[in-house]
Amino acid sequence: xxxxxxxxxxxxxxxxxxxxxxxxxxxxxxxxxxxxxxxxxxxxxxxxxxxxxxxxxxxxxxxxxxxxxxxxxxxxxxxxxxxxxxxxxxxxxxxxx
Numbered sequence: 001x002x003x004x005x006x007x008x009x010x011x012x013x014x015x016x017x018x019x020x021x022x023x024x025x026x027x028x029x030x031x032x033x034x035x036x037x038x039x040x041x042x043x044x045x046x047x048x049x050x051x052x053x054x055x056x057x058x059x060x061x062x063x064x065x066x067x068x069x070x071x072x073x074x075x076x077x078x079x080x081x082x083x084x085x086x087x088x089x090x091x092x093x094x095x096x097x
Contacts, residue, residue, distance in 0.1 A: 005058040006075040011082040013089035017046035018057070024082070025051030028060030031075065031091045036066040038094035040082050059091075068095045 008024035029042040059075040
């Protein structure tokens with residue numbers, strides 16, 4: 001049974017290659033992968049824009065095992081927001097269990 005994937009409602013990592021007008025233009029992102037940090041590991045620092053116009057990115061995988069929205073490495077939040085936290089982009093929808 002296919003479940004609906006959580007989409008990236010907004011992204012304010014403006015220096016990411018996949019950011020187009022505060023929207024994520026890659027097919028899917030991975031959250032986490034750096035310990036239990038909710039960091040967007042798909043972030044690609046570049047002024048050259050990549051991805052696909054008109055695409056609304058989704059959370060393909062969530063490695064932030066301490067997040068209450070994480071079920072079997074999938075995000076159940078429905079929608080997430082990504083914003084810069086110091087020098088790296090984080091999932092601002094992250095909520096500790």
